[in-house]
């Protein structure tokens with residue numbers, strides 16, 4: 001497994017070693033020892049999976065209490081995955097990083113607690129799997145709009161349609177009015 005800190009160094013792009021043979025491939029997608037050494041001492045308590053179709057955008061989500069670290073990957077298709085630093089004391093407060101995650105590149109992204117997370121589906125369909133460091137806590141869920149002008153995220157949008165959002169995401173707040181982490 002290779003671990004590469006991104007422009008916001010707490011966000012880490014992980015590239016598994018792929019063992020390909022005539023049957024297909026094998027890869028280790030996560031090891032506690034390597035993750036603890038290279039990323040940090042986190043425990044995962046919940047695994048999630050979602051499926052979306054082309055042009056769907058989920059996010060930008062975070063839990064203001066019970067903040068979740070997320071180790072995310074795409075098992076089918078491709079998405080543009082975004083993490084936004086919501087830690088007020090961070091030098092990268094309000095900054096974002098984005099990467100393409102796909103079943104082709106098989107990469108994983110570590111999104112630490114303190115970040116908002118979202119993704120935009122680039123392929124016909126995408127299955128998205130992730131491990132979380134805390135449990136789902138709907139009361140503390142918050143959403144910032146994907147198109148917030150201050151965050152100014154450069155989503156690789158299709159020109160033929162606006163992103164498809166859930167009502168919750170349509171009703172997201174602005175970054176300037178969002179609750180953030182101390």
Ligand SMILES: Cc1cn([C@H]2C[C@H](O)[C@@H](COP(=O)(O)OP(=O)(O)O[C@H]3O[C@H](C)C(=O)[C@H](O)[C@H]3O)O2)c(=O)[nH]c1=O
Nearest residue numbers: 048050058059061062070117118119135136137166168
């Ligand atoms: C997140 C979650 C949701 N749910 C239920 C609540 C709803 O009835 C249904 C769909 O939830 P939601 O529309 O919030 O799902 P997403 O839009 O995919 O939200 C997720 O997508 C973005 C990208 C994230 O980073 C978060 O993990 C999460 O907010 O699943 C659960 O039962 N447990 C959960 O952990």
